[in-house]
Amino acid sequence: MEKEKDLLQMVNIEKNFPGVKALKGVNLNVGYGEVHALVGENGAGKSTLMKCLIGLYPVSSGDIYFAGKKIEHYSTAQALTMGISMIHQELSPVLYRPIMENLWLGREPLNRFGLVDHQEMYNKSLRVLQEIELDEDPRTLMVNLTVAKMQMVEIAKAISYDAKLIIMDEPSSALTEHEEQQLFKIIRKLKKQGTSIIYISHRLAEIFEIADKVTVFRDGKNVGTEAIDQLTMDQIITMMIGRTMDEMYPKIPCTIGETILEVKNLSHKKYFHNISFEVRKGEIFGIAGLVGAGRTEVIETIFGMRPKISGEIWINGKLAEINSPMDGIANKMGFLTEDRRATGIFAVLGVDSNIAIPNYDQFLSKIGLVDDRAVTKGCNEFVEKIQIKTPSLKQAIQNLSGGNQQKVLMARWLMTGPDILFLDEPTRGIDVGAKAEIYKLITMLASEGKCIVMVSSELPEILGMSDRIMVMHEGKMTGLLENSSDLTQDTIMRYATGTQDDF
């Protein structure tokens, strides 16, 4: 049959969740030995499509052909035996068990007494690990491996299933450059053996390096599939967001006033040394650098989440003693954390509780009880002001989209009436429309005279929003730059990689 030329064909896939059409007729073809990249904003449908493919979600309609056969109604276990394997973005190894038990979890080799055959397991593991050139004893506990090596183990596991198709969801997000190259080497090797790879990533540069073809997703549809050498990065971005980049950042120049926050020679035991900068009223101060440069740790220390070993923090010309987030808040600071799920939202609680948590002091009745009506009124003001889309204030925040969750957290901090707002990766994991709204909000806050310190890994965001930019490299500040139209991503990267250093 003619469908045989591709390993995988997904035809007109639709997936409906209650109230949401997540996939609206998606087509995807992946050839034998092809590295096929999927790109698109979060929520565009890439992950949903992959979850349908591995049998986690049943499709609402559409057909899937794999290795020439139509496949339907299968479980994840059946997908694995057919040769479809997925390496998830968030690895979930059994940390305190050895590599080999992780590899053969759920299909442990048995001896003739029906007990686990550890020798056989060891030998088989050794073979698979050799295949991907991972030089580790199979008896090593997972917890002792680096994230990169854990990922290698996952790949080894996929290979051990004789996977014909391996899906990699953001495999490089936790890797160093060297480890990334190692990953690419394995991908090339797999490809040579005829294994197909679906490669999901936000990093366009690596897609150009490794992929043969790219499919772009937007709003639950595939908006285009092309051979990678037919496209430029700008074309892909335009396809992803449906408009050109410069409409994204609404930065307007604000009057910049007196110095509010002044950091002098701040050092942390481990993460950073001798950081000094000042931020003025109405200013957006960007902090750029690679992952692990110590950016987050700097602002966490200023806010009181981590102890400093030396240095001073001055606020409005007064020396501030800040030892806990409570102190930070008392000094009129707010902090939007990087990891929304881990340190931001109270998933099961309502939007109102999520906004009001640091703010109940404002809503006490005469006898000291919380006045719920005042809370509702206060929360509603912010819901309207920053246009949070929620069915009600009582709705559990976990049911909101990422962008709206982020807005709720913004509302939480705005309600505290801060002078200084720390934003750590404020647009991470939210879709492009919500991103633009967050940018608008940040600009508005600056124009109201707040001082904003923003850590971001997205250089266009840093360049599009900041008045001044501090660049960090391995715990040291390497540059303090005025943002102007001739400042480029390349310049920032030179500072971020330590190639250039002004201090």
Add this chain to the structure above:
Amino acid sequence: MKHQNRLQEIFTKYGIVFVLIVMIIAMSMIKPSFRTLNNILNILTQCSVYGILALGMTVVIVSKGIDLSVGSILALCAVIAASLGQSSTASTKYFANMAELPIIVPILAGLLIGAICGAINGGLIAFTGIPAFIATLGMMTICRGFAYIYTSGKPVSTLIPSFEFIGQGRLLGIPMPVVIYLGMIIITKILLNNTRFGKRTFAVGGNINAAEVSGVNVKKILLWVYTYMGMCAGVAAIVSTGRMVSAQPGLASGYELTAIASTTIGGTSQSGGIGTVWGAVVGALVLSVMRNGMTILGIQSYLQQIVEGVVIIVAVILDMRKNARKA
């Protein structure tokens, strides 16, 4: 269609109330004696002691904790309170030469001991970081040991009449244990839903890291959560002592589990951040009605235990399905 969803929603939310109502109606039809006012007050009285524990336990579980020591704390509070509330006519007096004290003394002593034990629990959990399960497991045997040492293993009996009033008297026709239970329901409800402490307890249970970043003093909250639990045990101790007009060190063994069961049947989630006071009340009532009903029906008490266990497990399965549907 939409209408049906709404019904379903109400049912999943208030399912356990329907179960309670069905149980009451069924019992009333099978045994008319179930319906008498006396029996109803009896049911309420019987659940007052572990009902009060369940109130504190709701606060604890909302904070994503657990307290296994409440039964033992109750016993310790009870024997100390009883020893301070003995009548001068008692044949074996704990304090041989002590005059009769006003009732407020044993009451305050009971509450204070409960609060101290609870504060130790809370302090251990908040400041050493050991899991609540372990801290309170240790306190469970420690407090029980103290109760036995304090009494040399003997019951403390013949208490002053006002103690008897707390356990067996009536206020406007309502048994005093029920009056106290109602009072504690109101206090706990206000504490959990209308104070900053309550709101922050939900936050700590919902996401302890986010609470910390939001400027919540997490350690202080945990300390007070367990202190309140201890005070509830103190109150329950007073009620229990009053009902029996005596206290003995083996008292309330296993009550921590009944309290956890009541809370859980009422829909408070072990994963923290979700829970209601009325749920704990309904849960306690379900257990009480069930016990009372089975006794009236003449069901063997060993069999009753099995039924109770099944009900607890089924309630949690239903509850998890409810929460799973939301996610």
